[in-house]
Amino acid sequence: MDNAVIAGSRPTLLITNDDGIDAPGLRFLVDLLVAADRYRVLVCAPDSDKSGVGHSITWHRALSAKRAEIMGATAFAVSGTPADCASLGISGKLFDGVIPDLVISGINIGCNCGYHVVYSGTVAGAREAFLYGVPALAISHNWKGRKSNVHDLKLAADACLPLINAVLYELKAKAYPEGSFLNVDVPTDVANHKGFKITKQGKFMTRIGWEQTYSSTPALESYQTANMNIDSVSGPANNASSAVVEDELLFKRVVIKKNDLEEEEEDTDHRALEEGYITITPLGALSHPEMEAVPYFQGWLMRLAERTSSSSL
Template sequence: MASTAAAPVVMVTNDDGIDAPGLRFLVDQLVAEGRFRVLVCAPDTDRSGVSHCITWRPALCCKRVNISGATAFGVSGTPADCASLGISGKLFDGLVPDLVLSGINIGNNCGFHVVYSGTVAGAREAFINDIPALAMSYDWVAGQSSVNDLKVAAEVCMPLINAVMVEIKNGTYPKGSFLNIDVPTDAAHHKGYKITKQGKYMARIGWEQTVYKKPAVESYQTANINDDSEKDSEVDTSSESDLLFKRVIVKRSYDEEDGEDMDHKSLVDGYITVTPLGALSRAEADVIPYYKACLSRI
């Protein structure tokens, strides 16, 4: 085992909250390796689907959380807040992580879901501040997946995490992207790692008018954008004159004509998808001449 002082520093965050089993299993694996100094800076509650939202004016409350083998804080902020604070050197007494891991999320983050994902935002925030980062998600399927699958997902991600850390320590890890990793539903029988491209998979969201119901107990097993089961987690502040609407999944759209290396298709085929992402939202190159022509006519 490497000495604590010399060990590479890994920081874990997520969007499901610091008590989420995906994060806890990942931390357990990192601690069991005995090679890392493990830090945790994660939201104190479930902040799924907040994308890259940040807290601007209010101060963040950070409370120590007892996680064996790690130094951990639950933070009253978003995943991007947690990543930013955790890598700042202010929270962990000057310690800056060598690698940030965000996850393991419950529900895949393929295609357009990357835009909504707080898990991906946690990794992206580290990346834009020059810290290597990996976002990790498990393709949870209601009625089929179990909490133990999250433990397996953490286990099968460890070889990739170790390989990335070796590259970082050797100074050979590329700085132009961060990685978005999705583990298939049958994690124990995955077909291996596969480099993929971000596709256009999307669980299309619509709206339905509803009436207030007593909030149901929400579990981490249902806390993702892919789940269309009914759940209400907000405290009711409505009156009889208010109109209430809830999000519902209308359909799932796929974009598979672009080839076999799309992220969601490869994930469904049983691969652990590894998708390099950047932080910029550039348009497709072929639209630039169109807009140039439009501007020339103004």
């Protein structure tokens, strides 16, 4: 691909996310890139919050792409998922034939470590670009209620700019590996981070359960409630906008348990993140099985074949 980076002109960056085009994480990142005056900045992001949709795509209906006003960038708000936005943005159909040199998805509110990459629309936006041969980064901030504030997202953008430039340098030198994309997580106390660290995907997962509720008000934090006490907006008292109708039951997701940090392996993404590092985790398109399980399933298949053969006699 004859990208702008290879040709030596300004690199073209496509920014997407899952929090929506109005999310502060995306806006801070775009503002920083525009102010640097070193890149051509394109934005193709969901027109509303699409957090937690994973790698879902829109198939049976057309997408709407509407111009959005973001100073210094060419931007569209799209009625689709993060994967839709990344796909449309790199297709050449939306930006008059322009194919970006690098896709950046974020900056997300909340970390995307371990098994969370399965649910993450932020990671999916980067993965979709990677699947079609475009280098990509997913960037998330380890937002913690009552500790974090919106300014931390601006600091996260500042902290990740050297990484973005380093990737662009490697692309220009034709030295950047094609077999992975990068999942980047920025620690809660970003102002005092310990630097960058290459990590591996761990098994971190916030266990989520269900609880009956009497309001359909969003129960989990998003950028719209980033400065609010989330407990104050999700309780039974706020049910005026969505009264329960007869024979209708409402349930909301609730946090049951987070991983014990002591149980996590060294050099895994979440552990290093909690230790204060900006973690950089190379990811591939697919999740690979635990290798120690392969011999078991080989033997299991042989036993299955033997049982099938004996039962047919």
